[in-house]
Amino acid sequence: DEISTRGMIPLPPASLNDACHVLDALGPSKRKEFMKVFCADHLEPYAQLFHPKKNTSSGGANSVTPQKPSFKIMLSNENKDEKENSALSNPNPASLDQIERRYAWYRRMLRELDEAFPSVFPKYWNMEYHMTHAFLSECAAHILLLFSSKEGSNKALHDRDCDNVSVLLKALQKTMLFEKEMTAWLQREYGTCFDDGSAGKKEKKSVLGEDGEPLEFDLSGKAVAAGSAEGIRIKYERQMNDRKKREQTMNQQQDGNDDLDMTHFNRNNDAPIVVPPLIGVASNSFEKFMSPYIALEEENMDEQLRGASLDATVDSRGELPVFTSSTNLFLYIKNSITRCTTLTKGKTLFLLYRAFQRTLRKYAKVLASKYPSALSGPAAAIGGLSIAGLTAGSGSGIKDIYRIPTGDEVTICYVIDTCEYCSETVEALQDLIVDKIDDKYKSKIDMSSEEEAFHDVTAKGIKVLVSGLVHRTDQAFKGMYNINWSVLDVVGEESVYVRSMHNEVHPFVVKVKSVLPNSYFRNFCDQFAMIFTNAFYNTITRQKRISESGTQQLLLDVYNLKTLLLKLPVLEKADASSPSRSPSKQVGSSIAPAMYTKMVTKQFQRIEILLKLVGTPSELLIDMFKVQWQGGSAMDLQTVMTLKGMKRNDQATMLEIFGVDPMTAMKNTANINDNILSLHDKSSDVSAKINSDLIQMREKVERFRGAFR
Secondary structure (H helix, E strand, O other), X not given: OHHHHOOOOOOOHHHHHHHHHHHHHHOHXXXXXXXXXXXXXXXXXXHHHHOHHHHOOOOOOOOXXXXXXXXXXXXXXXXXXXXXXXXXXXXXXXXXXXXXXXXXXXXXHHHHHHHHOOOOOOHHHOHHHHHHHHHHHHHHHHHHHHOOOOOOOOHHHOOOOOOOHHHHHHHHHHHXXXXXXXXXXXXXXXXXXXXXXXXXXXXXXXXXXXXXOEEEEOOOOOEEEOOOHHHHHHHHHHHHHHHHHHHHXXXXXXXXXXXXXXXXXXXXXXXXXXXXXXXXXXXHHHHHHOHHHHHHHHHHHHHHHHHHOOOOOEEOOOOOOEEHHHHHXXXXXXXXXXXXXXXXXXXXXXXXXXXXXXXXXXHHHHHHOOOOOEOOHHHHXXXXXXXXXXXXXXXXXXXXXXXXXXXXXXXXXXXXXXXXXHHHHHHXXXXXXXXXXXXXXXXXXXXXXXXXXXXXXHHHHHHHHHHHHHHHOHHHHHHHHHOOOOOOOOOOOOOHHHHHHHHHHHHHHHHHHHHOOHXXXXXXXXXXXXXXXXXXXXXXXXXXXXXXXXXXXXXXXXHHHHHHHHOHHHOOOOOOOOOOOOHHHOOOOOOOOHHHHHHHHHHHHHHHHHHHHHOOOHHHHHHHHHHHOOOOOHHHHHHHHHHHOOOHHHHHHHHHHHOOOHHHHHHHHOOHHHHHHHHHHOOOOHHHHHHOHHHHHHHHHHHHHHOOO
């Protein structure tokens, strides 16, 4: 003990090395017991200096317990940290913001231990590794105590900087860097083989920094790029020191062998043993307490979302023009992943992924808020028809009417494009996170709900565009309805309302086509054509009577509108230098998709059949109805007869000929106008009917005029 206190070694290193082999001969349990006690003895001053309980009001760095007999020798710099405490702004060495002092203490202890026990422990013992592992485990226990609850039994140990993100990240970064430093040192100095995929390989894995570049560490633990001038200098000095150590070791072994023959010891045991990695031993203790960091990242993303709701700047550099807020958000998310993965790829990254999910769902709502609000009351009718009357039988799912100010259709298209970009990028983001995160979390990464959120906003955007374009034709439909088709006796060019419809539809569609992806543009065309033709058909059936000339004029109008809609998917910008009144002369020359052409043709065929039957002589009506309107019902026939202006008794007779029971026929012809109107408005919104006073007044005036015709 007296010799130990003076820092002197009682035996030469060769003799101590032989004693280690004697311990091996006693069995693995004795060797492990010795190594455990040896590590605990040399880490005892560390606990005295850095244990949180020793640095509270009830304890302190100066309260050292009496020394017990041990294998430990006194090291000269053990109390250096204790002497430096008074000179620091924060004299508590156990705090998070002083975590680097722990690692500086261990580096000094390792250097003095190497000087005190040169070439003593067999290589296969991995004594330096076990010492480092024990130190990091002790660090982990201390860190967990620093994160103790403010209200628990260990509240006195709670560190004041636990919620300080800057201190938290710096402490974690210092800890991970120290683990990498020790890993590189053990591989370089002692050939330690870690169970991290490098075992069994001749080349040693370099320790990489945040940018993926190899690192070198100086004696103080400072990390520098291996390719820099400083890194090259450190590497050269280390190689020179290694060469000197090898020469000294060979000389010591030669001197020892002159006095004692050591050949009876088995030196083949120096083969390296694979050991668990050091990275994560201490740094993993931070995992459960990274919520302040996650909260800060989410707060920064929320700040971006607040700006995105007002920002209409568009980035047109990619395949689709998108709001710059989307590209900025995903750039921030990518950088956030990079920042996190340099520190941890476990629970913290998983919690960050959860924050990404919440943020992306919020962003989908921000994009949806850029759409106009739905109309209500009389404004939510097109040509006097409610939304139910417009969409009846279309299967479009459109439930609201929107007013889109001139030019705002492009903004809606930008929202759709941005949603398309986001949904594609979310899928790539999911793959990136799965690639980065620890294996146990990979199966939990699923961002399909976030993709669906953007798809829902896209679907709504298409409906808003369709509804907005239909709303722009409102005045044209009103003009069509207000024409007295019963007294029209001259057939001329297309009606004024047809040109009005063309003037609204053509520029709107051309703008939308220039911005939307092809798949979404075709969907837009499909939905608009379906609703437009339904609105046109229903407007015709609401007429009191249509003359023969009126049917001819309507058939001409139908031809022009059919030509316009058939070219809808391939419309081009009209040449301003050669204006034309005819819609058919302003459309593009390309061919529309076959499925779309078939659908439009079928929709207009129904309108054409209705008008042709209205113009058919009464005596031929039943036969022509059965031939042309296959599957037509008695109600359809009744609609045709009403538009022809047939009297109630004549309608009942026709229905009997058609095969309807006489009593039923008479009942069906009673209140014919009310029945027809009720048929087409039966699913309309009741509140819209009550509020549409102007529409009802106009209908009453028309009925009053009709009574005197």
